[in-house]
Amino acid sequence: MTMQEAQRQLADQLKTIYDAREAATIADWVIEHVTGLKKIDRLVHKTAELPGEQLQQLHEYTSALLTHKPVQYVLHEAWFDGMKLFVNEHVLIPRPETEELVNWIVKDLQATTPDFTGTILDIGTGSGCIPIALKKRLPSVKVIACDVSEDALAVAKQNATAQYTPIEFIAVDFLNELSRRQLPSCHILVSNPPYIPAKDIATMHQNVVAYEPHLALFVEDENPFLFYEAIATFAQTHVLPGGMVYVEIHEELANGVMEVFSANGLAEVEIRKDLSGKDRMVRARKII
Numbered sequence: 001m002t003m004q005e006a007q008r009q010l011a012d013q014l015k016t017i018y019d020a021r022e023a024a025t026i027a028d029w030v031i032e033h034v035t036g037l038k039k040i041d042r043l044v045h046k047t048a049e050l051p052g053e054q055l056q057q058l059h060e061y062t063s064a065l066l067t068h069k070p071v072q073y074v075l076h077e078a079w080f081d082g083m084k085l086f087v088n089e090h091v092l093i094p095r096p097e098t099e100e101l102v103n104w105i106v107k108d109l110q111a112t113t114p115d116f117t118g119t120i121l122d123i124g125t126g127s128g129c130i131p132i133a134l135k136k137r138l139p140s141v142k143v144i145a146c147d148v149s150e151d152a153l154a155v156a157k158q159n160a161t162a163q164y165t166p167i168e169f170i171a172v173d174f175l176n177e178l179s180r181r182q183l184p185s186c187h188i189l190v191s192n193p194p195y196i197p198a199k200d201i202a203t204m205h206q207n208v209v210a211y212e213p214h215l216a217l218f219v220e221d222e223n224p225f226l227f228y229e230a231i232a233t234f235a236q237t238h239v240l241p242g243g244m245v246y247v248e249i250h251e252e253l254a255n256g257v258m259e260v261f262s263a264n265g266l267a268e269v270e271i272r273k274d275l276s277g278k279d280r281m282v283r284a285r286k287i288i
Helices: 003-014 020-035 039-044 052-065 071-075 096-112 129-137 150-162 198-203 226-238 251-263
Strands: 078-080 083-085 119-123 142-147 168-171 186-191 239-248 266-273 279-286
Touching: 003 020, 003 039, 003 052, 020 039, 020 052, 020 071, 052 071, 083 129, 096 129, 096 186, 096 239, 096 279, 119 129, 119 226, 129 142, 129 150, 142 150, 150 168, 186 226, 226 239, 226 251, 226 279, 251 266, 251 279
Parallel strands: 119 142, 119 186, 142 168, 186 239
Antiparallel strands: 078 083, 239 279, 266 279
């Protein structure tokens, strides 16, 4: 089977579970991973026959993809802020919306404190995408990240090493007040916490519900603000005066998160929309 035939066949198979554009994108990504060749090189060699070991690998990947397993987990790679990161089922797949949260922090610091050398703390780090991106773009800052999952921390540490970003990782159950006291004070607190109400599971795509870690995605319907309340309480004692809190949010929870932050002494609370026009981020300042 030629390289061109393999890609066309994979795209056609994926159309049974994805729309045509997404199927083509995934097929392109997989064939590049299998062959090690960029698109321009594959065009030049489109009639080249795939070696047997590559065909076998492609067959295995195709079988996994057709079970709705996300391509990032199949290939164990995801792109975030220009970096290729290792991912597995112990961590969320990094999203473009989270890149926008990172961009907000970086732009704020560049505009107000270009020589910033303080401490940034990331709560619920997962793959480590947020702290690694921040450390690469703000090399003079100290970055600390925590997670309740030892498996997630192993992934984050692997990614930090691969990206040459020195980050301190700490295992912490952030919802346990005694446990989170061990975390240091910081100038900037950032988090993309679990925020999807459990009731939404019924309407979500199978590739998310069946494969991504529920621990990092969902909160009980009765208290969707659970993590934001913990973050706001923690900020009272651990974010230094004048420091900032940045969080990613569910689009339907924006006003509620604002109220939680304001009720816990955070000021200048602001909602920001993502590039799709959805309320997706909140920023607040610790005044005293």
